[in-house]
Amino acid sequence: MRAFAELLDRLSLTASRNAKLVLVRDYLKATPDPDRGWALAALTGDLTFTAAKPALIRKAVEGRVDPVLFGWSYDYVGDLAETVALLWPSPADYRPNREPELAEVVDALLRAKRGEVQLLIEGWLDALKPKGRWALLKLVTGGLRIGLSARLAKTAAAMIRPAAIAQPPDPEGDEAQTALTAVDVSDIEEVWHAVDPPYADLFAWLEGRAERPSPDAPGRFRPVMLAVAIDEAVDFPKLSPADYAAEWKWDGIRVQAVREGGVARLYSRTGDEISAAFPDVMEGLDFDGAIDGELLVLRDGRPAPFGDLQQRLNRKAVDAKLMAAHPAGVLAYDLLAWNGEDLRALPLAERRARLEALVDAHPGDRLRLSPLVDYASWEALGRLRADPPVGAAAEGLMLKRWDSPYLAGRPKGPWFKWKRDPHVIDAVLMYAQRGHGKRSSFYSDYTFGVWTDEGALTPVGKAYFGFTDEELKQLDKFVRDHTVDRFGPVRSVRAERDFGLVLEIAFEGLQRSSRHKSGVAMRFPRVSRIRWDKPAREANTLDDVMDLLDAIESGGGRIAVASG
Template sequence: MRAFAELLDRLSLTSSRNAKLVLLRDYLKATPDPDRGWALAALTGDLSFDAAKPAMIRRAVEARVDSVLFGWSYDYVGDLAETVALIWPGDPDRRPNREPELSEVIEALKAAKRGEVQGLIEGWLDALAPKGRWALLKLVTGALRVGMSARLAKTAAAMIRPASVTEPPEPEGGETVTVLEPVDASDIEEVWHAVEPPYADLFAWLEGRGERPSPDAPGRFRPVMLAVAVDEAADFPKLSPADYAAEWKWDGIRVQAVREQGVAKLYSRTGDEISGAFPDVMAGLTFEGAIDGELLVWRDGEVAPFGDLQQRLNRKTVDAKLMAAHPAAVVAYDLLAENGEDLRGLPLRERRARLEALIAVHEGHRLHLSPVVDYDSWEGLGLLRADPPVGAAAEGLMLKRWDSGYVAGRPKGPWFKWKRDPHTIDAVMMYAQRGHGKRSSFYSDFTFGVWTDEGVLTPVGKAYFGFTDEELKGLDKFVRDHTIERFGPVRSVRAERDFGLVLEIAFEGLNRSPRHKSGVAMRFPRISRIRWDKPAREADTLASVMDLLDSLESGGGRVAKVP
């Protein structure tokens, strides 16, 4: 557990991508099985404990520490795991004679019943030093927050592969040196769904001690191909419109729909299976192969806005009423496999032709073709991007080379995304809360609002990125200097007509939301500018936000027909 705690601590304090890769690579090289496999599972999000809940941690610490003192401490620190790790008093009479191993903790948690978990956690907290306690609680709650994405973790795993392996000498004498082919994150993602934690067979392959795990299981996930943002000034002069197909960038979620040998699954872009939340979609797919596309709500031949799809996201199951009110479908734009044939090496033009033929004979309303946009110049395409005929259903455009294969990862050149310019409003900071990890000492999560007709602020969103480290210091100081009320970890900041901090908020879209007091919800809000110069009274009003929403629903289209 000590080595894992040291790894998490160093990852959380390191901002450099390359430094994080080296830290994890070295850990995976030095740590034996199964601990390194469990660590990789935790960092890639493939490890969870259904029986363990944050409330158990609270009950455990409040049984040993005055609840008021704990509340004040948690309020100051802003992170549950860090607070408990620092304040835990320990019990010498219960302290074991050794620290637990990472694999010991995980295997005990996986086997434990809910009523046994709190006792296990208390025993481990007694045995560990503060850094180990912090790592334990991060592991239990699943909130590692150390700046390590799943793909970055897989990249580090690929880096443990040696350049060559020396096999035992043959009878005639001498040694046989086998040169191993290098691997990368995409190679690991290709077999990821064929391996399970703690990944002993994966590490055996990476180290040249075993065969590559078979990626050919039916219904498996294929690593996705991603696009890079186009730089209009730098890229367009070098690109020919004739070389690129243009498609709408639909405002849904990227999915992979797979039906192979009787196995049908629906995956998110990160490889998480979401089939259970969309049984209507799965029942309506009849092809044999793997399709890359966008999951949307499709109602009466029209694409509904993202807010309708949100009603069905993050659910393990869904009832008939919700499915009827928000019928989902896949809008397809690539065919990765068909009838057992892997098509990813074919050029897009050929994959597209086969996709069109497949959808032409597909029955039902759960699978549709994403149309190719007709254009002859970047200027003409730019006009369509600014005012798309499909309205708010599209975030912008995708540009894909006709001759490109389907390559996992984000290669520069074959695919570009050209998103529409974001909407912006000026809002006033109302509340602030401390961040996590490196930001746990700063107020970095900000709730902002706009003025109602009655002259009071109503919250319309929350943002926690878009600013630099230097700007964060200024925001944090403003919160500390102008806090007027405290609600646990939340600070109410002075915000009046004649005093307040105005934030320019950029966002991708608006949806009506009865769950929010203002009646609206923003899509991807972030702080684009801090308006130290602007009086609070000049911030936007709820009426102007609703006007924008009305405009998006009428001109942008609450629903949009696919051409």
């Protein structure tokens, strides 16, 4: 555990992407199997322990430490793993022979029954020092929070392979050949779903000790192609409208629907299988190949807002009533494989033609074609982007070069996303809570509200990003200086008609919600500006927000209701 703990600690304190890559690469090169494989699974989110819950850890520490003291400490530190790691008291007469190895911890947790997990964790906490305890608890709860994406971890794994290994000349007198070439992260993503933790066969290939694992398993996930955000001032003068197809950027979730060799699966864009939550979609798909598209709720052939789809996400099972109320389907916009042929190297124009033929012949209404947007100039397309006829289910436009192959990752140039401008309101800061990881010492999670007819504030959302590090320090100071009450780790901040901090909040959408007192829920809210200059009484009202929601649901254009 010591090397893994050191890796997590250094990653959590490192902001540079390249520095993180080097840290993970060096760890994977220096650490033997199977420890490095389990570490890679943890870093990519492919290692979970269902029996190790935060409540179990709290129960363990409260058995050793006064619960009130623990509560005060947790409130101050703001992170469960860090609090327990610092506070955990090992028995005075306990002298461990050694610290547990990472593979030892993983193997024991994967085999353990629910009632055995607490004792295992307590024993390991006794044997480890604070940094190792912190890493252990982050591992078992799945909350690493170290600023490392799964793709970045795979990129680091690709870097452990030698660029080339020279071979001696063959007997026929040819020049020496190189047996290995550098591996790209897309090469790893191509085989990722054909290998299992702790990835011994993957590392054997990367180090030149074995052949590449076969990516040809039927029903496999293909690494997705992503778009870059367009810079209107810089990019449009260089681009010709005739070179790009335009289509709506649907407000659902990106999926890959695969049916091959009798295997049918539905994947999210990150490769997580979500077939079980959408059995109606899987039963309604009838083709041989792999389709890239958007999963949405479809009513009368029209995409519904994201809030409708959200009713069906993150479910292990779904009943007939929910499927009937929220019928899902796929809007297809690319064809990656068809009848055993890999189409990704073909230009988009040819892939699109084959996709149209497939959808035209497809039975039922679970698979539809994402229509192209007809336009003659960037100016005309901009007008459609600002006021799309499809209403709330489109969050902007996609631009794709007609001659582009389907390339894994986010290449610059072939595909662009041109999102609509966000909605904006002015709201008043009401509550604040400590963050996690590097932000555990700051109040960085902010609940904000708008005025009701009665002159009171009602919460409408929570934001924890959109501000700089310097602004975070200013916000944290405001919270500490103007706290009027405390509720566990949450501080209530002074917020009155004549005194309060106004935050300009940008967000992507609104939906009605019976779970929220205000009756609305925001999608992707973030702080776009701190309005130190604005009186709290001039923040927006709940009526403003409901008017915006009505406009969104009716398919109206983008509305910014910030009051100036």
